[in-house]
Amino acid sequence: MNLQELIEPDRVHRSVYTDPAIFDLEMERIFERTWVYCGHESQVPRTGDYHTLNIGRQPMIMVRDRDASIRVLYNRCPHRGVELCGNQSGNTGNGFVCSYHAWSFHLDGKLRALPLAKGYEGTRLTRDNPDCNVKAAARVDSYRGFVFASLVAEGPGLLEFLGEARVAFDDMCDRSPVGEVEIVPHCHRVMQHSNWKFFMENQLDALHPSVTHQSTGVPARRVEQRVRAEGATPPLHFHYLSTFASSFDQWDSVQTVNFPHGHGILKGYMGLRPTDADTLEHEAQLREAYGAQKAEEFLSRNIHHVLVYPYLSVQSPLQQLRCLRPLAADRTLSEIWHFRLKGAPEAIYRRSMWYFNLVNSPATPINADDLENWTKAQWGLQSRGGEWVSLHRNMGGDTEVDGVLMSNNGTSEVVMRNQFRAWSDYLSDDPTTESTDA
Ligand code: FES
Numbered sequence: 001m002n003l004q005e006l007i008e009p010d011r012v013h014r015s016v017y018t019d020p021a022i023f024d025l026e027m028e029r030i031f032e033r034t035w036v037y038c039g040h041e042s043q044v045p046r047t048g049d050y051h052t053l054n055i056g057r058q059p060m061i062m063v064r065d066r067d068a069s070i071r072v073l074y075n076r077c078p079h080r081g082v083e084l085c086g087n088q089s090g091n092t093g094n095g096f097v098c099s100y101h102a103w104s105f106h107l108d109g110k111l112r113a114l115p116l117a118k119g120y121e122g123t124r125l126t127r128d129n130p131d132c133n134v135k136a137a138a139r140v141d142s143y144r145g146f147v148f149a150s151l152v153a154e155g156p157g158l159l160e161f162l163g164e165a166r167v168a169f170d171d172m173c174d175r176s177p178v179g180e181v182e183i184v185p186h187c188h189r190v191m192q193h194s195n196w197k198f199f200m201e202n203q204l205d206a207l208h209p210s211v212t213h214q215s216t217g218v219p220a221r222r223v224e225q226r227v228r229a230e231g232a233t234p235p236l237h238f239h240y241l242s243t244f245a246s247s248f249d250q251w252d253s254v255q256t257v258n259f260p261h262g263h264g265i266l267k268g269y270m271g272l273r274p275t276d277a278d279t280l281e282h283e284a285q286l287r288e289a290y291g292a293q294k295a296e297e298f299l300s301r302n303i304h305h306v307l308v309y310p311y312l313s314v315q316s317p318l319q320q321l322r323c324l325r326p327l328a329a330d331r332t333l334s335e336i337w338h339f340r341l342k343g344a345p346e347a348i349y350r351r352s353m354w355y356f357n358l359v360n361s362p363a364t365p366i367n368a369d370d371l372e373n374w375t376k377a378q379w380g381l382q383s384r385g386g387e388w389v390s391l392h393r394n395m396g397g398d399t400e401v402d403g404v405l406m407s408n409n410g411t412s413e414v415v416m417r418n419q420f421r422a423w424s425d426y427l428s429d430d431p432t433t434e435s436t437d438a
């Protein structure tokens with residue numbers, strides 16, 4: 001397979017969205033090598049708390065160890081391969097016990113005991129054989145409470161990988177007067193019948209909202225106008241929906257910033273600093289905690305989404321995080337989480353919950369309209385109705401400074417061009433030429 005023939009600067013071949021062999025390469029060369037988000041520290045507060053997830057095609061367990069550290073282990077018994085944790089999350093006590101033959105392990109994966117141990121005497125499976133332990137991810141690190149793991153020992157560290165995209169977590173945490181967030185321990189999980197790249201491209205695709213979400217945005221705007229005409233102030237959550245009906249020109253004036261590794265930012269387009277009593281109380285808390293200048297800096301970051309390529313969309317001003325777990329070329333599990341700002345007024349949390357339920361929930365027209373487009377895109381690209389996907393919009397109009405691509409047009413397809421640049425870099429790096437697994 002010649003990958004270079006599939007990716008051109010202004011178009012990509014349809015097979016990158018549909019071919020199972022390319023999906024396998026993506027898992028091997030991107031997801032199973034780069035830093036992947038596992039969860040938030042507050043998801044596993046007590047010893048033995050665990051959460052299961054996939055890193056690429058690998059079933060993993062994020063677990064809180066007795067020394068308070070967080071481990072990320074393969075969800076696989078070293079004896080005959082049975083998954084150790086069958087649930088999404090739970091508490092496994094002081095260790096893991098395999099349900100098949102009761103081998104047991106400490107929370108760091110080291111063998112604790114095996115039944116009828118003398119049956120192994122004289123074999124090469126001695127207790128000091130590392131093959132007796134549950135295998136761990138090669139690297140685990142966290143940034144401001146957000147836990148990541150990489151299945152290979154080599155490559156950039158977490159901070160280098162995140163680069164400028166770390167602002168996603170700064171912007172979220174700095175809105176708390178104690179600088180921390182706490183996960184709301186339930187997420188929406190949505191099975192997308194489409195390739196993971198549609199979601200990532202869509203997050204910064206400012207050309208689509210006024211079309212795709214017109215049926216929600218326009219009625220919300222009418223209600224807002226009627227409430228105002230009656231002399232009242234419409235609640236902020238109408239604004240969440242009505243902004244989708246902004247004009248093409250308005251969307252074109254919203255900038256995107258496109259970083260190395262495929263990360264990116266869609267700058268803010270919603271007014272999220274109303275002057276109601278709750279907001280004023282929250283802002284006063286932040287001034288008290290950080291001083292007026294810092295607080296203003298934190299509150300005026302111009303962000304709508306931050307993308308951590310290839311799997312996260314973080315809406316930091318509203319404490320939302322969406323994470324992709326790709327399962328096949330045409331199947332992607334997405335998790336939609338939201339967070340509380342520790343120490344902030346309850347009303348600020350309710351604002352996040354409104355957004356979570358009104359925009360990001362699978363029950364809303366917003367999310368459903370996006371999902372429908374991505375499914376139809378998958379079907380269209382599986383057809384022989386054309387070989388190429390166009391990424392031409394505003395081609396040639398981008399500026400690049402230190403590897404950061406900017407466009408003066410919010411609706412530019414520079415977003416997708418930048419993501420495919422990172423994609424090509426990952427896929428052309430053949431790990432079979434080196435031994436990387438820890
Ligand atoms: S497979 Fe786990 S103890 Fe046998």
Ligand SMILES: [Fe+2]
Pocket residue numbers: 202208209212213366370
């Ligand atoms: Fe959308």
